[in-house]
Amino acid sequence: MGKSFLPASCTAAAALWLLSACAPEPSTGSAVVAAEDGAATPVRSQPAPSLPRPELHPGMPGLLNGAELEALHEARERGLRDIEGLPDFGFGEAASPERIAAWDIDIGPDGEGLPPGSGSVERGETLYRLQCVQCHGARGEGSQFEALAGRVPGDRFPFSEDRRYPITVGSYWPYATTLFDYIRRAMPQAAPGSLPPDDVYALTAFILQLNGLLESGDSLDAESLPRIRMPARDRFVRDDRRGGPEVR
Amino acid sequence: MAKNRENGGLPSRRELLAGVVGTAAVGAGAVASAQQADAPKPRPRAPEDPTKMQGLVPRPLGERSAFETPRRLVRVLEPSSSSRTPLQYLQGIVTPADLHFERHHAGIPNIDPERYELLIHGMVERPQTFTLADLKRFPAESKLRFLECSGNGGTAFQNQGRFPNMSPQEMDGLTSTSEWTGVPLKLLFREVGARPEATWFLAEGMDAAVMTRSVPMKKAWDDAIVAYAQNGEPLRPEQGYPVRLFLPGWEGNASVKWLRRLDLSDRPFMTREETSKYTDPLPGEKARMFSFGMDAKSLITFPTFPERLGGPGWWEIRGIAWTGRGLITRVEISTDGGDTWEDAELQDPVLPKCHVRFRKLWNWDGRGATLLSRATDETGYVQPTRDALLAARGSYTRYHYNQIRSWRVESDGQVFFAG
Numbered sequence: 031m032g033k034s035f036l037p038a039s040c041t042a043a044a045a046l047w048l049l050s051a052c053a054p055e056p057s058t059g060s061a062v063v064a065a066e067d068g069a070a071t072p073v074r075s076q077p078a079p080s081l082p083r084p085e086l087h088p089g090m091p092g093l094l095n096g097a098e099l100e101a102l103h104e105a106r107e108r109g110l111r112d113i114e115g116l117p118d119f120g121f122g123e124a125a126s127p128e129r130i131a132a133w134d135i136d137i138g139p140d141g142e143g144l145p146p147g148s149g150s151v152e153r154g155e156t157l158y159r160l161q162c163v164q165c166h167g168a169r170g171e172g173s174q175f176e177a178l179a180g181r182v183p184g185d186r187f188p189f190s191e192d193r194r195y196p197i198t199v200g201s202y203w204p205y206a207t208t209l210f211d212y213i214r215r216a217m218p219q220a221a222p223g224s225l226p227p228d229d230v231y232a233l234t235a236f237i238l239q240l241n242g243l244l245e246s247g248d249s250l251d252a253e254s255l256p257r258i259r260m261p262a263r264d265r266f267v268r269d270d271r272r273g274g275p276e277v278r
Numbered sequence: 279m280a281k282n283r284e285n286g287g288l289p290s291r292r293e294l295l296a297g298v299v300g301t302a303a304v305g306a307g308a309v310a311s312a313q314q315a316d317a318p319k320p321r322p323r324a325p326e327d328p329t330k331m332q333g334l335v336p337r338p339l340g341e342r343s344a345f346e347t348p349r350r351l352v353r354v355l356e357p358s359s360s361s362r363t364p365l366q367y368l369q370g371i372v373t374p375a376d377l378h379f380e381r382h383h384a385g386i387p388n389i390d391p392e393r394y395e396l397l398i399h400g401m402v403e404r405p406q407t408f409t410l411a412d413l414k415r416f417p418a419e420s421k422l423r424f425l426e427c428s429g430n431g432g433t434a435f436q437n438q439g440r441f442p443n444m445s446p447q448e449m450d451g452l453t454s455t456s457e458w459t460g461v462p463l464k465l466l467f468r469e470v471g472a473r474p475e476a477t478w479f480l481a482e483g484m485d486a487a488v489m490t491r492s493v494p495m496k497k498a499w500d501d502a503i504v505a506y507a508q509n510g511e512p513l514r515p516e517q518g519y520p521v522r523l524f525l526p527g528w529e530g531n532a533s534v535k536w537l538r539r540l541d542l543s544d545r546p547f548m549t550r551e552e553t554s555k556y557t558d559p560l561p562g563e564k565a566r567m568f569s570f571g572m573d574a575k576s577l578i579t580f581p582t583f584p585e586r587l588g589g590p591g592w593w594e595i596r597g598i599a600w601t602g603r604g605l606i607t608r609v610e611i612s613t614d615g616g617d618t619w620e621d622a623e624l625q626d627p628v629l630p631k632c633h634v635r636f637r638k639l640w641n642w643d644g645r646g647a648t649l650l651s652r653a654t655d656e657t658g659y660v661q662p663t664r665d666a667l668l669a670a671r672g673s674y675t676r677y678h679y680n681q682i683r684s685w686r687v688e689s690d691g692q693v694f695f696a697g
Contacts, residue, residue: 091567092492092546094477102477102496109464109499119469121415122408129407130399133539136480136490139548189559190672197554202565205548212550215488216384219357222486266557266567273573273603273657277666 084140084256091268137211141256144210148251149232151239157229158236161218170240172196175219179240185261200241204266206258210234231255321345348377351447357385357486360427362451365579370625371422371598371633373454375509380516381427381452383551384487387536391512391520396466396504400479400542403471410520413461413506420459421503421526424600424633426572427452428529428556431679434695438664442686442694446579449683449695453600455633456517458524460505463498467542472498476542480549481523481534491532492546493525494568501526504537527602527631528570529677531556561672572602574661575680576609576636576653587691590644595622598633601655605629608654609636615648615684622651642687648696649685664697 086093094102137143159168166172170179177196182188187202188195195201199209214230216222225233235250243258244250271278322344325331342348350361360381363373380386391410399405430452434444476495483489493502505524506513513519518535525533531551546552546568558566576599581587595613599606605628610619622636636651653661662670664681671678686696 086545090545092478092548099477102494102499103474105496105499106474110468113462113465113468116417116465119416121412122406122469125397125399125405125407130397130405133397133482134399134541135488136482136541136547136549138543138545140545187559187563187565189565190561190563190675193674199554202554204553208548208550208553211490211547212554215490216486216550219384222384223488265564266553267560267564269566269569269571271566271569271571271573273571273655273659275658275660277662277670 086140087263089264090139091266135211135215137207137214139205139207139256141207141252144207144252144255145227146252147227147231148249149228149230149235150249151232151235151244151246153229154232154234154236154239157233162233165219170198170237178237181242181261187262187265198241199237200243200261202262202265204260204263205256206234206238206243206260207256209237210255319347350377350379351451358383360452362447363454365446365451365453365577365598366582366585367447368579369596369635371455371627371635372509373456375456375511375514375517378425378454378456378508378514378517379427379452381429381530382485382516382535383489384485386516387485388515389484389520389536394520394538396521396537397539398466398470398542399539401473401476401544402467402542403473406470408466410506413504413521416461416465418459419462419503420457420507421501422455422457422627422629422632423524423526424453424455424572424631425524425530425533426454426575426600426602428531428569428572428677429679431575431681431683432676434683434697435664435667435679435681436674439697442696443583444695445584446577446582450577452530453633455600456508457510458503458505459507459510460503460521460524463502463504463523466504466540467498472542475544478543478546480539480541480543480547481532481537482539482541483518483534484536484538489534489551490547490549491534491551492549492568493523493532494570495542497525497528497570525570527572527604529556529572532570556677558675558677559672560675561670569678570602572600573678573680574601574603574606574653574655574659575599576606576651576661577683578611578649578651578685581649581687581693582685583693583695585693587642587687587693589691590642593640593642595638595640595649595651597622597636597651599624599636599651599653600631600633601653601659602631603655603657603659604631605656606634606653607656609634610652610654611636611638611640612650612652613640613647616650616682619652644689646689647687649687650682652682 165175166178171177177198179200180196180198181200182195189197210230213233214225231250235244235248238244239246348364348367350363352361353359361379363377363379394410395407397407431450434449478492478494481491481493503524504521506521508517513522521537522535523533523537558569560566576597578595578597580596581593587593595611599609609622609624611622612619622638625635625637628634661680661682667681684696686694
């Protein structure tokens with residue numbers, strides 16, 4: 031198996047491509063790999079093909095700026111140089127799209143990976159009463175475990191100085207997609223991974239409604255969920271600590 | 279309650295009632311060590327004169343002397359919980375694997391190594407799976423590196439001076455050092471043809487939380503390890519058996535245990551563990567995200583609570599220092615509450631991103647004294663005072679508590695945590 035890293039002359043183009051990742055176009059939504067026979071095979075479960083990926087907001091921490099891309103490229107070249115004396119081992123087995131789909135449950139902040147299906151606030155409430163209420167409280171106020179609902183007056187974000195307000199989906203979570211992703215993989219605690227997509231949409235909808243982010247008649251699906259603008263979205267900043275004398 | 283736990287929040291009433299944190303805690307308001315919580319056992323016996331009888335024969339599996347009963351301090355008996363390393367008990371820099379701290383979000387899974395597979399996909403030329411045997415067949419590397427939970431030290435930070443009865447274990451027991459062995463991640467990424475556009479990858483665990491973190495690709499090209507061994511033997515189940523990600527110098531949560539999947543992408547995934555958790559509220563109504571690096575920190579481990587010095591004279595002040603940013607270059611000790619400082623000796627080996635043992639002889643005059651330690655790393659970063667950290671982050675910031683710790687030695691020799 032030959033390696034297919036870009037030759038040095040292509041790195042500038044790659045860097046430009048990376049820069050454009052700050053405002054991805056719909057076509058960048060699915061990672062497409064060339065299979066052995068050269069045919070392109072989509073490797074992610076995707077939303078319905080007609081749905082463009084909603085744009086990531088430019089302030090999203092984790093979208094690399096020019097200097098960070100430069101540093102990444104240098105690290106990549108250095109890393110590859112470290113191992114350039116080693117052969118291509120060819121260990122492991124090719125993973126088929128089905129094999130990948132069996133495990134690939136992650137959801138991006140742009141909604142990438144959201145499965146087909148939908149769920150209403152109303153159905154979510156019923157499910158919540160049956161499966162979640164004993165640990166998270168009737169209105170998501172938290173009982174045995176974490177609070178899920180609650181906003182800070184004026185959607186302020188005083189958490190570094192003020193302990194009075196609980197950290198909740200409505201007061202702190204920057205992306206609604208995280209709620210779907212987490213419930214599907216980890217909840218309810220005694221039966222994680224047991225909820226089908228429709229139930230996860232419904233529970234997500236209900237918890238968002240408890241947080242005043244949806245109305246009681248609303249429903250959610252792959253298109254609407256990533257478009258919900260969370261109150262705390264713009265509160266997050268990248269890590270500016272990098273050693274040196276300054277305490278940050 | 280539960281939400282406070284990983285940032286070292288106070289034990290809840292339920293935790294206290296459950297008794298797992300020790301009964302002495304209720305009155306003092308601090309968590310007693312697990313050793314105290316154990317029912318008192320009769321002291322083991324030894325012959326009057328061991329030279330007058332033959333000893334034990336060799337055994338297939340060794341165990342500690344019956345006189346030694348170190349214990350991790352378990353915070354609460356629930357799947358999402360932690361246990362802490364008895365730092366005051368340890369010498370040198372290596373943490374025995376059975377005393378390495380734990381933090382899990384959904385308990386310790388039971389994984390059959392023969393059915394284990396690691397899937398790598400996303401922005402790669404050739405998505406692939408690797409068995410454990412495949413991973414072990416690649417050229418390996420071993421590194422002595424610390425691992426620290428970024429919530430370590432939270433109780434001490436947020437409750438200045440309120441818990442004099444805190445041992446190093448209770449305060450900072452969510453840090454440990456091991457020799458980690460595995461495959462350099464860059465080798466696996468070259469093997470699958472990681473595309474240059476990939477800027478992040480998702481690491482996913484095989485526990486009941488199917489726990490996920492987004493990790494910058496740069497870390498993979500730098501020094502990330504896909505580890506399968508710890509201190510010479512396969513990982514302990516609670517450390518990720520059979521395979522974990524290991525990100526040297528970075529907050530523990532990102533070193534995803536029971537690793538089953540790596541998904542390469544051009545943006546982070548914004549999982550629950552990097553949004554709702556493991557973000558650091560800052561003054562100005564912001565929160566820091568992807569705050570992976572662990573800044574320089576040091577901790578005196580002797581003399582500390584619950585130690586009592588037997589009298590004036592020579593004592594060796596001992597402790598550990600570490601930084602996620604490379605090498606510790608200096609540790610200073612003050613025995614007068616921070617008015618004057620002197621260099622401690624750094625004991626070999628001094629390794630990057632690893633606990634370093636420091637020592638300083640002290641001739642105690644028998645009067646009350648306040649002991650402090652302060653680490654400096656190779657970037658010129660100096661471990662800050664609590665006030666400096668508070669000014670930069672606010673009183674209730676949630677992670678990365680590396681402020682200077684101090685210990686009060688009373689004239690009767692009893693030592694207390696002093697903030």
